[in-house]
Every structure is written in C-alpha cells, then in structure tokens.
Amino acid sequence: MKVFKFGGASVKDANGVKNMVSVLKTTGEKDLVVVVSAMGKMTNAFEAMVRDYFSDSKDYKASKSEIYQYHQTILKDLFPNESHPIFEKINALFADMGQFLEGNKSINHAFVYDQVVSYGELVSTTIVSTYLNEIGMDNTWLDVRTCIRTNDYYRDAKVDWQRTQARITETVQKKGITITQGFLGAEAENNFTTTLGREGSDYTAAIFAYCLNAESVTIWKDVPGVLNADPRYFNNTQLLKHISYREAIELAFYGASVIHPKTLQPLQRKEIPLFVKSFENPQNQGTCVGKGVTLDPMTSCFILKKNQVLISLSSLDFSFMMEDNFSDVFNLLHQYKMKVELIQNSAISFSVCVDNKYNNLEALLTKLREKFKVTCYYGVTLYTIRHSKPVEIKSLTEEKEVLLKQESAETVQVVVNE
Incomplete structure (x- = not known):
C-alpha cells in the first residue's frame, strides 16, 4: 500500500479534480490511501468566516454563501445532472455547519475554528470520492476523525498514537482506494473535531503511512519537488533530487514550507520514503526524502519567514539573566501560545x-x-x-538593518528589518 496526498492547489476547481484522476491513472497504483485537502484557498476562506463570526459581523453569512457558491461551481462542472445525489450531500454538510454556528455558545476561538474549518476537507473529499466513483474508479470515503485520535489542544492537536494505530488498523481497507481528509482528527473524550495545524495534511499522510507500514508517501504539489528556496522570494532556485531524513527534518523545523515539520519523524522511524512530485508533470523525478546522502545537489538552502516579532528582555534590577528568568519567560511563551523561531541569550539579555x-x-x-x-x-x-557561504549572507543582509544573528556549524539565522 502507498499513501498519496493532494493539496488544495491540486483540487482547486473541476479541472484540478480531473487532473487528479489523470495522476492516479498515470501512476497506476491500485492500493492507495489518498489524503485530500480543502479545495483551493478554502481553508483561508473558512478562517475568514470564523473571524467574521467572532467579530459579531453579519458578514459571516455572506462569507458562508461565497464558500457555498465556490463549491457549487465545481459541482456543476463535474456533475452536469443537478439532480445527482452529490448536491444533496454537500447541502447537508453546509446545513450541519450552519446549525453549529447558530447554536454555538462557546467563546473559545480555537474550538470553534476546528469545528468550522474542518468542513473544507469534508466537502472536498465528498466531491472527489463521488466523482471517482462516477467515472468508474471505485473507492471508499473515510471520515478521518474516526481514525486519528488526539488531545483537545484545538488548532494544533497532538496525536494519540496508540489509539490512532488501533483505529487505522481495524478500519482502513488494505486493498483498493480510500479517500480521506487531511488536517483533521477528533479528541477522544467528547469526539469533537480537532486540527493538526496548518499544512497538517502532509502529517496526516505520514500518520497513515506509519500505521499501515506503507511502501511510500507521495505529496503532489504545484512545484517540481523540494527546492532550495522559495521561488517567490529568491531567484535561481534549484531542485533538490534527494534529501536525507535528518536534513529534511532540519529544513522543516526551520520552516521550509514544502514539508510539514511533524511529517518526517514517523516516516524516518520506519524508513518510509517520502516523494514530493508535481501533479502537473507526474512522470518527472521530483524529490525523494529518505536514507542516503545529505543533499543532492549539495547547495545552500534558504528559508524566509516574514511578519515575525523580535522580543528583547533584560532585568529591571540590573541582575543577570539566569535560569529562573528563563523559566518565567518560557512559561509565559507557552501560556500565550507563541511559536518560538529563534532564541539568543547573554549575561544581561534574552x-x-x-x-x-x-x-x-x-x-x-x-x-x-x-x-x-x-x-x-x-x-x-x-x-x-543551511550550508551557507559567507558571500551569500553578505548579499542577503545588504542594505538591511540586522537586529540579531546566530551561527552554528551548518545553520545561520538572521533577523532583519527590511
């Protein structure tokens, strides 16, 4: 068995869904778990609707209508017969979401976020699964929430591996094609929907691969594979043909957007290779993450994160910044759910x-x-x-205000005011 993951860009419209079918036919795989994200930019649209909902704005119903119409357009392109049962199924999903929003009493944004944004994946997979069956590509639709069990840390839930392993083992068919959702889980106590963090669909694919002892995982994207930098911000990017697990984990940890940070560890544990390929050119080589050489080709890798916040602290009484200070700071960072990207300390500052x-x-x-x-x-x-050259750092920071710089044997991090 293999695991495929298709992101939102691959199913952003009817032609995208049809191209997904073409990819499945081109690969010829028969025993698959196919993890599918919300269509296009729908996760962003659902997020905006939740923001409107909490701001007491009547706009949330307008946002809901726009999301509904977006999916209706795709449905009508895929299913010309508007009496097809799929229309009723999708209407029922939107009705469920509407009932939740009308009856909700919770002021916990993260909880409401997970209950609402999850409909992006539920709708997309229902459409994809039904279309595949319609054209003779038999498959089983699986509600991933019945398999992936988590704690109740909404928006970034932690997987309960023991329960998840048991549920996947007893639920997922080992033969044929299963269509399921990325990004989602359910907490064990009350069965409320949880999400695994943005870009968590890659992680979902890794969870299934680990629990099923899959042969491989392939992430289908609108890029040729893993590049050494984001082409939106850097020129002359290179395709990385092979990346070791360790190097890929380092890149993911620092924020390389093509791979989710939590995706690689379960795959490494069972040495399951991860392929990143283009859904536009499915026969091309792409990138393989697995055992072997660190990088092929060996080149510098650049990761950029915008709109960050740099906080510098020093004691009010001129004392040194010691372990008790660090403990207070880290407790507060955890309490206020800050994602820490870089730390630097000296005797008097942090x-x-x-x-x-x-x-x-x-x-x-x-x-x-x-x-x-x-x-x-x-x-x-x-x-x-990663693996930088001094001339590259100099070029990168030219005419910018460098606020902080940190360097290790293989990694340089620089915080700048653009």
Whole structure:
C-alpha cells in the first residue's frame, strides 16, 4: 500500500479534480490511501468566516454563501445532472455547519475554528470520492476523525498514537482506494473535531503511512519537488533530487514550507520514503526524502519567514539573566501560545523571535513588562540558511538593518528589518 496526498492547489476547481484522476491513472497504483485537502484557498476562506463570526459581523453569512457558491461551481462542472445525489450531500454538510454556528455558545476561538474549518476537507473529499466513483474508479470515503485520535489542544492537536494505530488498523481497507481528509482528527473524550495545524495534511499522510507500514508517501504539489528556496522570494532556485531524513527534518523545523515539520519523524522511524512530485508533470523525478546522502545537489538552502516579532528582555534590577528568568519567560511563551523561531541569550539579555500565530502578543508583553525591560520589534523577517557561504549572507543582509544573528556549524539565522 502507498499513501498519496493532494493539496488544495491540486483540487482547486473541476479541472484540478480531473487532473487528479489523470495522476492516479498515470501512476497506476491500485492500493492507495489518498489524503485530500480543502479545495483551493478554502481553508483561508473558512478562517475568514470564523473571524467574521467572532467579530459579531453579519458578514459571516455572506462569507458562508461565497464558500457555498465556490463549491457549487465545481459541482456543476463535474456533475452536469443537478439532480445527482452529490448536491444533496454537500447541502447537508453546509446545513450541519450552519446549525453549529447558530447554536454555538462557546467563546473559545480555537474550538470553534476546528469545528468550522474542518468542513473544507469534508466537502472536498465528498466531491472527489463521488466523482471517482462516477467515472468508474471505485473507492471508499473515510471520515478521518474516526481514525486519528488526539488531545483537545484545538488548532494544533497532538496525536494519540496508540489509539490512532488501533483505529487505522481495524478500519482502513488494505486493498483498493480510500479517500480521506487531511488536517483533521477528533479528541477522544467528547469526539469533537480537532486540527493538526496548518499544512497538517502532509502529517496526516505520514500518520497513515506509519500505521499501515506503507511502501511510500507521495505529496503532489504545484512545484517540481523540494527546492532550495522559495521561488517567490529568491531567484535561481534549484531542485533538490534527494534529501536525507535528518536534513529534511532540519529544513522543516526551520520552516521550509514544502514539508510539514511533524511529517518526517514517523516516516524516518520506519524508513518510509517520502516523494514530493508535481501533479502537473507526474512522470518527472521530483524529490525523494529518505536514507542516503545529505543533499543532492549539495547547495545552500534558504528559508524566509516574514511578519515575525523580535522580543528583547533584560532585568529591571540590573541582575543577570539566569535560569529562573528563563523559566518565567518560557512559561509565559507557552501560556500565550507563541511559536518560538529563534532564541539568543547573554549575561544581561534574552532575545526571542516569535510567530504571533494566536494574536496573544500584547497580553504576553503586558506580563513580561511586570518583570523585565522589554524592547519589541514588529514585522521583522527571519532568514535561515543551511550550508551557507559567507558571500551569500553578505548579499542577503545588504542594505538591511540586522537586529540579531546566530551561527552554528551548518545553520545561520538572521533577523532583519527590511
């Protein structure tokens, strides 16, 4: 058995779904788990609807209508007969979501987010599965929430591997094609929907591969494979033909967007190779992540993160920054759900670059100012370069204000004001 994952770009419209069919036919695989994301940019659209919902804006119903119409357009292109049962199925899913929003009493944004945004994957996989069956490509639709069990840390849930292994083993058919959702799980106590973090569909594919002892995982994307830099921000990018597990984990840890940070560890444990290929050119080589050489070709790799926040702390009483200070800071970073990207400390100061993912920054700064002198730089850019050359660092930081630089044997990180 193999595991395929198709992201939103691959199923953004009816032609995308038809191309997905072409990829499946080109590969000729018969025993597959196919993990599918929400269509196009629908996760962003669902997120915007949740924001409208919490701002007491009537716009959330308008947002819901736009999302509904987007999917209706795809449905009508794929199923010309509008009396097809798929229309009723999709209407029922949107009705369920509407009932939740109308009856919801929770003010927990993360909880509501997971219950609502999950419909992106539920709708997309229902459409894809039905279309495949319609054209004679028999498959089974699987609600991933019956398999992947998690804790209740909404928006970034942790997998309960023991329960998940048991559920996948007893539920997933070993023969034929199974269509299921990426990104989603369910917490064990109340069965509420959870999500595994943005880009968590890659992680979903790895979870299934690990639990099923799959032969391989292939992530189908709109790029030729893993590149050494994001072509939106860097010129002359190179395709990496092979990456070792360790190197790929390092790149993912630092934020390489093509692979989810949690995806690689379960695959490495069972030495399951991960392929990243283009759904536009499925016969091309792409990238293989597995055992072997660190990088092929050996070249510098660049990772860029925009809109970060650099916080610099020093004690109010001129004392040294010691372990008890660090403990206080880390507890607060955890409490306010800050994603830490870089840490640097000296005898009298402590600096941390964070991603304000949950918009808790101002509350965090208020608490920090009770004990520390705080300097904050908003909207900074973090560059991470693996296997860099001095000339590359110089070129990257030219005419920019360097706020912080940290260097190890293989990695250089620089925080700059653009």
